[in-house]
Amino acid sequence: MTTQPASASRGPVTRKDVARYAGVSTAVVSYVVNGGPKKVAPATEAKVQDAIRVLGYRPNAAARALKLGSSETIGLVVPDNTNPFYSLLAHAVEDAAAELGYALLLTNSAGNLAKERRNIRNLAARQVDGVVLASVVFEPDLVDLESAEIPSVLLSHSDSQAEVTSMGVDLVEGARIAVEHLASHGHKNIGLAMGTTTGDEADGREQGWLKALADAGLPEGPIARSAFTREGGYAAGKRLLASAQRPSAIFASSDLQAVGLLRALHEAGLSVPGDIAVTSFDGSVEAEYSWPPLTTVEQPVREMAEAAVRALVGADRGEPPRHRVFPTRLLVRQSCGCP
Amino acid sequence: MTTQPASASRGPVTRKDVARYAGVSTAVVSYVVNGGPKKVAPATEAKVQDAIRVLGYRPNAAARALKLGSSETIGLVVPDNTNPFYSLLAHAVEDAAAELGYALLLTNSAGNLAKERRNIRNLAARQVDGVVLASVVFEPDLVDLESAEIPSVLLSHSDSQAEVTSMGVDLVEGARIAVEHLASHGHKNIGLAMGTTTGDEADGREQGWLKALADAGLPEGPIARSAFTREGGYAAGKRLLASAQRPSAIFASSDLQAVGLLRALHEAGLSVPGDIAVTSFDGSVEAEYSWPPLTTVEQPVREMAEAAVRALVGADRGEPPRHRVFPTRLLVRQSCGCP
DNA sequence: TCTGATCCTTGAGTCGATTCAGTGTTCCAT
DNA sequence: ATGGAACACTGAATCGACTCAAGGATCAGA
Structure with a gap:
């Protein structure tokens, strides 16, 4: 008769096996594992812990759920994890979630509304305890769907929707300081490389640009609209360079666009900031390691992610929905013309 | 007496509610939902579908699991989702998984072995059907743990471990062509900005560099070792510039390092490729939008990710473990000195 | 030694979906 | 008309963990 090592037995180890091995009932095992209100005698606890170790028992999450x-588990919906802004966001959300013992289900929506909706449905079916929705497009529809299903928080949205908790920065103010900084360097013709937004109203960044211009008594500079991508920024840059009155400074509405813009500028043989100064928005690493390093408006992504997770499954759970505005900060580097 | 709309009732809708509403048994609901082997009469099916729609029923994934x-669900362990190589990988794995109806649990290990181990355990407890392990550090230990628990595949590893399925590129050959390309431009002193690896044996990229040098009858150039990051590349660049015999060309073992290297070069007032030519490894977007655009060795990340997922839960499931080598390709851009 | 309080431990039901064995129909062939 | 195959559907057990009500042991005080 061969004695099988207990740990090498077939199939997963269940709480029943542990109970049998330790000579107690399954309930005791539960109490030991979860540290319930019921007290377990130290000796018993030791026996159970031993059994758990020897058997290599690991609770079945499905049964538990x-x-x-x-x-x-919490879900995250981002347009594209390949975008550094979102990949940082995903990382930060994962960290914050892990801190609280939650795992992260990641989904990419490609900025596609239908796909986004499908992703949310999917997450709901998987019993996530909450979802963080980081979306470029804003559809009240989605929010309804969302909030009806599971607790959720919107990330990086300035629209203060009363129905859902959301985290975001003041886009108008952020853009304003970036453009104001350009104006403070003496630029009179400041262009805008803007990402296309779906809403009817202009994105806050565009308003901020306008505001800074007005505040400084400057005329409205040329605008080029394109996707919030490197390619988009590149195309916008080319158009801006070809415009009737070429700007001496450009504000790009995202770091990614600024990177593309920089490429267009370099290709045209222009020096930055010598010939054209640039500032942008987001504060991602890409901006730090571009050439020249970009002066950019930092969004506190990690803080927003943490706050989102806390609102979902942490200390702030259950608080009434509200829009939290996070502070932005101008990261001054070299693309603006500062020494 | 108020008649509550069925859909607005409290609590989640279960299969039982649907069965009651449709006037059938719960088993039938299952058959309708899953399209099992048992056939359901069209009329009954319609009733059930109706009930599902009206009640807004969605199967409970936990119970199903x-x-x-x-x-x-499949799990993914990457060192850092913020690294463009891994964020692309995560995106690709998510796409491939979603295609097959699987969701993706993302975890970051920070390149920390203990954390990695914890993450894997966690994933195992969550009953993932497989895990994709993309790790810089290579620990046989981990593999054991892994494969004992759940099907798994290693990504981006050249070590052909018989015990586990793995996907990777031929690092030696990839590096070799990148360095050979530099040599073909007439460079005689080719340096290496190498990432630090944990294994005893040199990383394949270093071997490839050596091989190309030997093939071309060139002497061994200076090496600077540092982390696989932008910062690491920056530091390596500075050291390489300060070395006794400054190289006229440098091969960076990753795009991220190349980006940092470029910064060091720019700061030193050097032109690329004029004063120093550069090639690197990975083929990420960062390399495309750096200045100048980097000539780099492309890794077919999407293909590897798809293959990994297929091996885990797709068509290739159950095939005997093997190491699959994917082809690399030199993406010629401008940092090497090509016109 | 008996009583009652204090502690531990157990049994059994539950969560929601799956699935198999079995019941009751229908319908065709003989 | 009848046997039986084909078909549509039902009942109940099951997956693993949690938890409440209840049972048994232990110990102090009288």
Whole structure:
């Protein structure tokens, strides 16, 4: 008769196996594992812990989720994890979630509304305890869907929707300081490389640009609209260079666009900031390692991510929905013309 | 007496509610939902579908996972989702998984072995059907742990470990062509900005560099070792510039390092490729939008990710473990000195 | 030694979906 | 008309963990 090592037995180890091995009932195992209100005798606890170790027992999350109605998982919907802004966001959300014992289900929506909706449905079916929605497009529809299903928070949205908790920065003010900085260097013709937004109203960044211009008594500079991507920025840059009155400074509405813009400028043999100064928005690493390093408006992504997770499954859970505005900060580097 | 709209009732809708509403048994609902082997009469099916729609029923994934022993979820362990190489990988894995109806649990290990181990354990407890392990550090230990628990595949590893399926490129050959290209431009002193690896043996990229040098009858150039990051590349660049015999060309072992290297070069007032030519490894977008655009060795990340997912939960499931080598390709741009 | 309080531990039901064995129809062939 | 195959559907057990009500042991005080 061969004695199988207990740990090498077939199939997953269940709480029942542990109970049998430790010579107690399954309930005790639960109490030991979860540290419930019931007290377990130290000796018993030791036996159970031993059994757990020897058997290599690991609780079945599915069963736990079924019984508890919570999967200890949160979902994240981003347009594109390849975009450094979102990849940082995903990382930060994962960190914050892990801190609280939650896992992160990542989905990419490609900025596609239908796909986004499908992703949310999918997450809901998987019993996530909450979802963080980081979307470029803003559809009240989505929010309804969302909030009806599961707790959710919107990230990086300035629209203060009363119905849902959201985290974002003041886009208008952020853009304003970036453009104001350009104006303070003496620029009179400041262009805008703007990302296309779906809403009817102009994006806050465009308003901020306008505001800074007005504040400084400057005329409205040329605008080029394109996607919030490197390619978009590149195209916008080319158009801006070809415009009737070429600007001496350009504000790009995202770092990614600024990177593309920089390429267009370099290709045209222009020096930055010598010939054209540039500032942008987001504060991602890309901006730090571009050439020249970009002066950019930093969004506190990690803080926003943490706050989002806290609102979903952490200390701030259950608080009434509200829009939280996070402070931005101008990261002065070299693309603006500062020494 | 108020008649509550069925859909507005409290609590989640279960299969039981649907069954009651449709006037059938719960088993039938299952058959309708899953299209099992049993046939359901069209009329009955319609009734059930109707009930599902009206009630807004959505199957509980936890219960399903418990019963089926599969969560239709796969896990991904990357060192840092903020690194463009890994964020692309994560995106690609998510796409491939979604294609097959699987969701993606993302975890970051920070290149920390203990954390990585914890993440894997965590994923295992969550009943993932497989995990994709993209790790810089290579620990056989991990593999054991892994494969004992759940099907897994290693990504981007050249070590052909018989025990686990893995996907990777031929680092030696990839590096070789990048350095050979530099040599073909007439460079005699080619330096290396190498990432630090944990293994005892040199990383394949270093071997490739050596091989290309030997093939071309060139002497060994200066080496600077640092982290696989922008900062690391920057530091390596500074050291390389300060070395006794400054190289006229440098091969960086990753795009990220190349970006940092470029910064060091720019700061030193050197022109690329005029004063110093550069090539690197990975083929990420960062390399395309740097200035100048980097000539780099492309890794087919999407293909590798798809293959990994297929091996885990797709068509290739169950095939015997093997190491698949994917082809690399030199993306010629401007940093090498090509016109 | 008996009583009652204090502690531990157990049994059994539950969460929601799956699936198999079995019941009751229908319908065709003989 | 009848046997039986084909078909549509039902009932109940099951997956693993949680938890409440209840049972048993232990110990102090009298």
